[in-house]
Amino acid sequence: xxxxDIPAGSPFGLANLPYGVFSTPGTGPRVGVRVGESVVxxxxxxxxxxxxxxVLNPFMAQGYDRWVAVREKIAEAVSGEVPDxxxxxxxxxxxxxxxxxxxxxxxxxxxxxxxxxGRLFRPNAEPLMPxxxxxxVGYHGRGGTVVVSGTEIMRPLGQRKGPDEATPTxxxxxxxxxxxxxxxxxGTGSQLGEAVPTxxxxxxxxxxxxVNDWSARDIQAWEYVPLGPFLGKSFATSISPWVVPLLAxxxxxxxxxxxxxRPLPYLREDEPWGLxxxxxxxxxxxxxxxxxxxxxxxxPAQMLAHLTVxxxxxxxxxxxxxxxxxxxxxxQCGAFIELTWGGxxxxxxGGAERxxxxxxxxxxxxxxxxxxxxxxxxxxxxxxxxxxxxxV
Amino acid sequence: xxxxDIPAGSPFGLANLPYGVFSTPGTGPRVGVRVGESVVxxxxxxxxxxxxxxVLNPFMAQGYDRWVAVREKIAEAVSGEVPDxxxxxxxxxxxxxxxxxxxxxxxxxxxxxxxxxGRLFRPNAEPLMPxxxxxxVGYHGRGGTVVVSGTEIMRPLGQRKGPDEATPTxxxxxxxxxxxxxxxxxGTGSQLGEAVPTxxxxxxxxxxxxVNDWSARDIQAWEYVPLGPFLGKSFATSISPWVVPLLAxxxxxxxxxxxxxRPLPYLREDEPWGLxxxxxxxxxxxxxxxxxxxxxxxxPAQMLAHLTVxxxxxxxxxxxxxxxxxxxxxxQCGAFIELTWGGxxxxxxGGAERxxxxxxxxxxxxxxxxxxxxxxxxxxxxxxxxxxxxxV
Numbered sequence: 001x002x003x004x005d006i007p008a009g010s011p012f013g014l015a016n017l018p019y020g021v022f023s024t025p026g027t028g029p030r031v032g033v034r035v036g037e038s039v040v041x042x043x044x045x046x047x048x049x050x051x052x053x054x055v056l057n058p059f060m061a062q063g064y065d066r067w068v069a070v071r072e073k074i075a076e077a078v079s080g081e082v083p084d085x086x087x088x089x090x091x092x093x094x095x096x097x098x099x100x101x102x103x104x105x106x107x108x109x110x111x112x113x114x115x116x117x118g119r120l121f122r123p124n125a126e127p128l129m130p131x132x133x134x135x136x137v138g139y140h141g142r143g144g145t146v147v148v149s150g151t152e153i154m155r156p157l158g159q160r161k162g163p164d165e166a167t168p169t170x171x172x173x174x175x176x177x178x179x180x181x182x183x184x185x186x187g188t189g190s191q192l193g194e195a196v197p198t199x200x201x202x203x204x205x206x207x208x209x210x211v212n213d214w215s216a217r218d219i220q221a222w223e224y225v226p227l228g229p230f231l232g233k234s235f236a237t238s239i240s241p242w243v244v245p246l247l248a249x250x251x252x253x254x255x256x257x258x259x260x261x262r263p264l265p266y267l268r269e270d271e272p273w274g275l276x277x278x279x280x281x282x283x284x285x286x287x288x289x290x291x292x293x294x295x296x297x298x299x300p301a302q303m304l305a306h307l308t309v310x311x312x313x314x315x316x317x318x319x320x321x322x323x324x325x326x327x328x329x330x331x332q333c334g335a336f337i338e339l340t341w342g343g344x345x346x347x348x349x350g351g352a353e354r355x356x357x358x359x360x361x362x363x364x365x366x367x368x369x370x371x372x373x374x375x376x377x378x379x380x381x382x383x384x385x386x387x388x389x390x391x392v
Numbered sequence: 393x394x395x396x397d398i399p400a401g402s403p404f405g406l407a408n409l410p411y412g413v414f415s416t417p418g419t420g421p422r423v424g425v426r427v428g429e430s431v432v433x434x435x436x437x438x439x440x441x442x443x444x445x446x447v448l449n450p451f452m453a454q455g456y457d458r459w460v461a462v463r464e465k466i467a468e469a470v471s472g473e474v475p476d477x478x479x480x481x482x483x484x485x486x487x488x489x490x491x492x493x494x495x496x497x498x499x500x501x502x503x504x505x506x507x508x509x510g511r512l513f514r515p516n517a518e519p520l521m522p523x524x525x526x527x528x529v530g531y532h533g534r535g536g537t538v539v540v541s542g543t544e545i546m547r548p549l550g551q552r553k554g555p556d557e558a559t560p561t562x563x564x565x566x567x568x569x570x571x572x573x574x575x576x577x578x579g580t581g582s583q584l585g586e587a588v589p590t591x592x593x594x595x596x597x598x599x600x601x602x603v604n605d606w607s608a609r610d611i612q613a614w615e616y617v618p619l620g621p622f623l624g625k626s627f628a629t630s631i632s633p634w635v636v637p638l639l640a641x642x643x644x645x646x647x648x649x650x651x652x653x654r655p656l657p658y659l660r661e662d663e664p665w666g667l668x669x670x671x672x673x674x675x676x677x678x679x680x681x682x683x684x685x686x687x688x689x690x691x692p693a694q695m696l697a698h699l700t701v702x703x704x705x706x707x708x709x710x711x712x713x714x715x716x717x718x719x720x721x722x723x724q725c726g727a728f729i730e731l732t733w734g735g736x737x738x739x740x741x742g743g744a745e746r747x748x749x750x751x752x753x754x755x756x757x758x759x760x761x762x763x764x765x766x767x768x769x770x771x772x773x774x775x776x777x778x779x780x781x782x783x784v
Contacts, residue, residue: 121618129617137622142532151584193782225618226514226521226529227500228621229619309623
């Protein structure tokens with residue numbers, strides 16, 4: 001038996017307890033919880049086979065009461081002595097995609113981001129579309145290309161046409177970008193024809209991950225009218241390996257910014273689900289932006305209510321992301337197209353200038369939120385390095 | 393032992409042999425093949441447990457060589473005497489969703505449909521966008537709300553705003569429509585970073601289903617700018633219960649219409665994958681339209697090459713649909729918004745006038761294709777009846 005050391009001020013203290021899927025040279029992928037600098041094997045700790053699975057889906061599907069009960073059991077168990085075989089240093093395990101992604105939706109919930117992109121993509125029109133303040137605009141993405149942090153990202157090939165070119169050409173993306181987002185993981189789904197009210201957000205959504213929605217801006221700009229982004233996004237979406245339970249984020253809850261006009265009744269909230277989460281974006285190891293989640297116009301409870309109001313099915317493992325998180329200031333932007341204003345204002349990264357991503361570049365997004373008693377809740381990181389395009 | 397009767401001229405003769413998933417009061421869902429008016433239990437017929445599964449995915453994942461070999465085995469076995477326990481009258485089984493849908497993509501490959509919708513949605517602009525003849529425009533839909541034929545369709549609720557209204561209102565869809573399409577089912581997937589060339593279409597795609605992509609035009613018109621259709625589509629997409637093997641469609645292959653400008657190299661085909669398939673749309677039992685698939689501008693091989701050219705993953709069970717199939721004539725349109733020209737020109741259905749769908753209406757889409765020696769290959773049907781909206 002052993003005691004787990006939790007360093008003072010660790011963002012992975014007992015108030016966090018995020019879930020992930022890990023493997024060691026001796027064991028296949030299984031569910032673990034992060035405590036300090038350790039990963040605790042839950043099948044060993046709790047003797048429950050639902051954690052001997054290679055994805056979190058079976059546990060998430062057990063529902064809210066189980067999430068609460070298991071979280072209490074874990075907190076109690078890891079505070080005392082635990083079997084040696086249950087504990088692995090985080091540096092010695094491999095982390096996997098923590099859940100099987102069912103449907104993936106990406107919203108567009110930052111007013112600053114939507115306004116910036118409107119100005120950049122449609123310079124002669126109103127930046128915000130007429131619908132934007134009436135509903136959380138969103139679209140479906142590709143669940144099959146959601147990958148875990150650390151997966152290398154091959155520069156996509158595709159069609160792109162510059163404004164001065166007569167016809168499109170085929171080749172490697174020339175404006176490869178990121179989008180720093182949060183992703184919300186559905187634990188308990190809903191039936192065809194059922195709507196999930198804002199008040200059920202906490203019992204339906206299991207937890208939160210960091211998302212980097214890699215974006216090929218030149219491919220996107222050429223393809224996206226009239227049916228929306230497609231290949232400009234579907235080549236890869238990275239998520240962090242740790243799913244932070246929504247139950248760990250009580251102290252992070254804040255009201256959203258004032259919503260004017262007042263939303264239609266199905267989008268109203270009795271209690272706020274804005275979240276005071278601070279993100280940090282690093283480019284080749286240098287911090288370039290600090291997107292503030294608390295600035296997001298639409299809350300995730302509103303996103304879930306909207307996406308089900310027509311009766312769409314939700315399933316265990318559905319992932320819906322916030323869209324790029326951008327604050328009002330340039331150094332709070334969650335996409336490089338905004339940070340460098342369409343590539344016109346390069347930023348210094350290390351000793352070099354950058355507009356969009358070059359081969360070999362690495363981007364890392366981290367985040368923390370307030371926990372109880374002045375502590376911080378850590379989300380870990382989502383990171384990825386750019387590989388050259390496939391040879392054609 | 394028994395012999396299976398195949399009525400003369402049956403669209404489910406030995407040249408078709410479509411796969412589905414069925415159950416009887418005594419057995420759970422399992423894979424069957426349709427022969428004449430019978431469903432043959434493949435686990436019983438061939439003694440292979442891959443067919444005792446409730447979805448086609450495990451069999452589809454075995455790959456092209458197995459698809460060919462099993463098809464030959466089935467044709468031989470059902471031509472002779474088969475065990476009584478393997479044969480069920482089609483009217484006595486329940487048909488299920490035949491495969492677990494991974495990612496769902498919907499294309500927009502009919503020039504007539506895209507032009508019509510451009511005129512209706514954007515009356516003061518060019519009907520076709522500049523990108524349309526350079527790439528097969530498409531977007532991701534919601535895999536979780538793909539349902540099998542016969543599932544009742546609840547009228548969706550949502551936000552809609554008429555051109556003369558100052559603000560949106562919430563309520564039942566007022567312009568509920570259909571889209572008659574074909575869907576292509578991926579059997580053998582591809583890896584992150586891999587592109588599937590047009591020449592690999594036949595070894596990657598297992599078969600074809602009929603699709604009714606139910607569409608809430610008022611919800612769609614308000615929400616779709618700039619990220620594309622979302623809730624206007626995600627409330628339900630119906631597919632036929634029979635997956636017609638691509639191997640059954642050799643005699644249906646035709647060139648696509650001339651593509652001008654010539655597509656970029658990755659979209660070119662060495663052999664044609666246009667398909668001479670005739671659809672029939674019936675509204676409350678009355679035939680209202682005959683969409684011709686052979687008019688589609690982009691082939692399904694081009695769709696698959698396009699959707700993977702950026703390195704997106706494909707998986708067993710991915711479904712990509714053609715988009716609405718419309719021919720050049722009004723009575724060849726695969727959506728009621730075209731058939732009634734935006735609801736301005738009602739059609740007579742039975743004794744009544746119709747523009748969009750009313751509660752209780754039923755729509756059925758059927759199709760046939762040429763088979764060998766003058767025979768016809770049947771796709772069965774995809775049907776659905778409209779239920780009133782959920783009470784709010």
